[in-house]
Amino acid sequence: MVEKIKNIALVGGTHGNEMTGVYLIKKFKSYPHLIERSSLDIKTFLANSKAIEAKQRYIETDLNRCFGKKNLEDGNTVLYEQILAKNIARKIKDNNTDLIVDLHTTTSQMGLTIIICDGHPFHLQLGSYLTSINPKIKILKYSSAQEDLLLRSITKLGFAVEVGAVAQGVLDAGLFQETEQLVYSILDALDKHNQGDNFDSYKSLILYQVIERIDYPRDGKEIRAMVHPNLQFKDYQPLNPGDPLFLTFEGKTISYEGDFTVYPVFINEAAYYEKGIAMCFTEKQEIVIKNN
Numbered sequence: 001m002v003e004k005i006k007n008i009a010l011v012g013g014t015h016g017n018e019m020t021g022v023y024l025i026k027k028f029k030s031y032p033h034l035i036e037r038s039s040l041d042i043k044t045f046l047a048n049s050k051a052i053e054a055k056q057r058y059i060e061t062d063l064n065r066c067f068g069k070k071n072l073e074d075g076n077t078v079l080y081e082q083i084l085a086k087n088i089a090r091k092i093k094d095n096n097t098d099l100i101v102d103l104h105t106t107t108s109q110m111g112l113t114i115i116i117c118d119g120h121p122f123h124l125q126l127g128s129y130l131t132s133i134n135p136k137i138k139i140l141k142y143s144s145a146q147e148d149l150l151l152r153s154i155t156k157l158g159f160a161v162e163v164g165a166v167a168q169g170v171l172d173a174g175l176f177q178e179t180e181q182l183v184y185s186i187l188d189a190l191d192k193h194n195q196g197d198n199f200d201s202y203k204s205l206i207l208y209q210v211i212e213r214i215d216y217p218r219d220g221k222e223i224r225a226m227v228h229p230n231l232q233f234k235d236y237q238p239l240n241p242g243d244p245l246f247l248t249f250e251g252k253t254i255s256y257e258g259d260f261t262v263y264p265v266f267i268n269e270a271a272y273y274e275k276g277i278a279m280c281f282t283e284k285q286e287i288v289i290k291n292n
């Protein structure tokens with residue numbers, strides 16, 4: 001098991017138009033006692049203040065794709081977010097940060113999702129505990145080279161909290177409160193861990209493993225279909241072979257032609273049109289956790 005986890009970075013506004021994280025961090029800065037836990041030293045950050053002010057995802061490029069080694073070590077970067085990423089990475093390192101919690105929102109119906117980038121036993125154990133105290137929480141796992149570009153990948157431990165559906169630039173009070181509660185649950189769990197509780201009694205976990213990113217059907221750059229209405233807001237629900245996937249502007253249904261059931265997430269995420277992603281397919285896995 002991992003050692004004590006003392007230094008926590010709690011981050012909002014990595015994307016400037018994701019208001020829940022921005023206003024939660026502002027709240028924690030105004031009322032620091034809310035996030036005080038005896039064994040933790042928690043620093044709060046608003047990552048991209050210029051983008052927050054502009055109410056945009058980013059100014060010049062997506063900050064949350066600038067944390068790759070290549071960018072951080074490149075002396076010739078010029079874009080605002082590329083330089084900002086280096087400053088943030090330095091700050092995270094100078095604070096001896098053990099774990100990053102990066103607060104995001106999505107326009108997809110993903111409820112309360114915790115996104116982990118690897119199968120580190122501590123992430124799985126924590127996920128098992130959190131999903132048992134709140135079954136609404138889902139654990140989503142990425143695994144590809146792309147994830148090394150994310151803010152939470154610069155420390156060994158860390159994850160994103162991704163909540164939705166909420167529109168960009170909008171606050172949803174219900175989701176705000178649920179996200180706030182989730183942050184407290186995470187901090188309580190880390191505090192418990194430091195007091196010697198390894199969550200050994202939590203032995204299994206439902207994990208959604210991202211297996212494929214699906215783009216819209218296109219003619220060149222131009223999109224020629226939309227997410228099918230049957231699929232809208234159906235994140236984490238089974239998509240079976242033959243089920244409707246897209247609807248063309250002429251009204252023709254395009255079906256899912258894979259050979260097995262998948263569980264799509266980030267369905268129709270607004271920020272992913274520019275990235276060529278209509279949704280991510282995941283595989284639903286039941287993981288048995290082996291305690292060390």
Ligand SMILES: [Zn+2]
Nearest residue numbers: 015018104105
């Ligand atoms: Zn985001």
